[in-house]
Amino acid sequence: MTNKSPFLTRDQRRAQHALSKVREVPDKLQSDYQTLVKGFSATIVTNGLGQACAMLLAKAENKDASNSAHRRLYEHLSDWLLTEAKVYPDDTKELIEAVIGHGQSQYIRAQAESLAYLDWLKKFAQAYLSKKED
Amino acid sequence: MKTMLYGLLAESPIHPGAGQSTGFVDLPVAREAATDYPVIVGSGMKGALLGMARDHDWDESQRNDVFGKHDNAGGLLVSDARLLLLPVRSLTSSYMWLTCPHLIDRYDRDRKRTLDSDDQLQSIVLEDVAEQPPQYLGPDVGELFLEERQFARAGDLPDGLIETLIPLFAHDKASARLSKQLVVVSDDSFTWFARYGLPVNARNILNEKNKTSKNLWYEETLPPDSLFYCLLAERSAGALGKVNELFGKRPYIQVGGNETIGHGWFALSAPQEGGTQ
Numbered sequence: 001m002t003n004k005s006p007f008l009t010r011d012q013r014r015a016q017h018a019l020s021k022v023r024e025v026p027d028k029l030q031s032d033y034q035t036l037v038k039g040f041s042a043t044i045v046t047n048g049l050g051q052a053c054a055m056l057l058a059k060a061e062n063k064d065a066s067n068s069a070h071r072r073l074y075e076h077l078s079d080w081l082l083t084e085a086k087v088y089p090d091d092t093k094e095l096i097e098a099v100i101g102h103g104q105s106q107y108i109r110a111q112a113e114s115l116a117y118l119d120w121l122k123k124f125a126q127a128y129l130s131k132k133e134d
Numbered sequence: 135m136k137t138m139l140y141g142l143l144a145e146s147p148i149h150p151g152a153g154q155s156t157g158f159v160d161l162p163v164a165r166e167a168a169t170d171y172p173v174i175v176g177s178g179m180k181g182a183l184l185g186m187a188r189d190h191d192w193d194e195s196q197r198n199d200v201f202g203k204h205d206n207a208g209g210l211l212v213s214d215a216r217l218l219l220l221p222v223r224s225l226t227s228s229y230m231w232l233t234c235p236h237l238i239d240r241y242d243r244d245r246k247r248t249l250d251s252d253d254q255l256q257s258i259v260l261e262d263v264a265e266q267p268p269q270y271l272g273p274d275v276g277e278l279f280l281e282e283r284q285f286a287r288a289g290d291l292p293d294g295l296i297e298t299l300i301p302l303f304a305h306d307k308a309s310a311r312l313s314k315q316l317v318v319v320s321d322d323s324f325t326w327f328a329r330y331g332l333p334v335n336a337r338n339i340l341n342e343k344n345k346t347s348k349n350l351w352y353e354e355t356l357p358p359d360s361l362f363y364c365l366l367a368e369r370s371a372g373a374l375g376k377v378n379e380l381f382g383k384r385p386y387i388q389v390g391g392n393e394t395i396g397h398g399w400f401a402l403s404a405p406q407e408g409g410t411q
Contacts, residue, residue: 038350039336039350039352041157041158041159041352042158042159042334042336042352044158045158045159045330045334046334048281048282050282104267104268104283104284105266107282108283108326111330115157115158115330118158119156119157119158122156123156
């Protein structure tokens, strides 16, 4: 799905990944997802990456990604950090365990990577997802 | 050329805007391109000074002499205001004032350029502060927790550092806290705090009828007690004297955005002078 051509910049890879994920968001979650993504970078910066991820899990309340925008964002972030950006060792399965279980330098890299990725996610969510009318 | 170096101590949050961004906040503070340190560019400082001059009823010819206009340069040179100490919240104590070897070195160089009497200038010699594992120089508080990060103590503050900073403070009580709150970390660690450690405020416009959000945005500010410094020099004699008159009446200046919600106020220290008359 994601093009891994070496001629792409890292930011292009972030953009490709973000775009494909945003397009998978189902209709009923689009408005919630858009609002959530808009403020999530600020949540990371004010509370820390670990707390921000834990907040997503708490709000998802054990729902799966087809019923929860929070769970969906958690999985998008997880897929980027663990599978594509490979911030953590290959055998890491769960994002929250990775974030709280590795050293400061990885934490810092994961935070920077999350924020850069969220820039794209935020823009694409605004561009492609429909917002609830009030 | 006569020059003066002023310390600028933030009395309120400061928002030197950089316009809209696609980054993690909608309205970030202005940053230097190469280092990502927050900065107040010279044109912004000059604009703030011109605003003060207007408030003090300078007539047009006076303003043109000092600040210039489209077809003539003014007599005053205004530098960027550069960051020197950044307050960062600490888990175990009050906030800490953070700085790093690069900022101290740059301050040393700026002083050399402006204050040319050698005896005022004691260069600060810094021990190494390691990045991995992260270390700090400063008062012994054991393990230091800043935001979510942890630092081990590597030693005392370099000799003479506090003494060179004191003249930049407008308030004695504030500078008296330096020995308890000043901390030097590595350049890389400092950059992380300068990038991600600033306060982010959510602001909102409400729909008047049903009080739902019409527009939510996030903006970044520099916290109160941030310490900057700025150099003023004169091309034509007398320009600095006139500016000092402004400050003499009230040693405060408002810089940057969000003026109507109380942001942007700096207290000015008494200037350190240099150069020939």
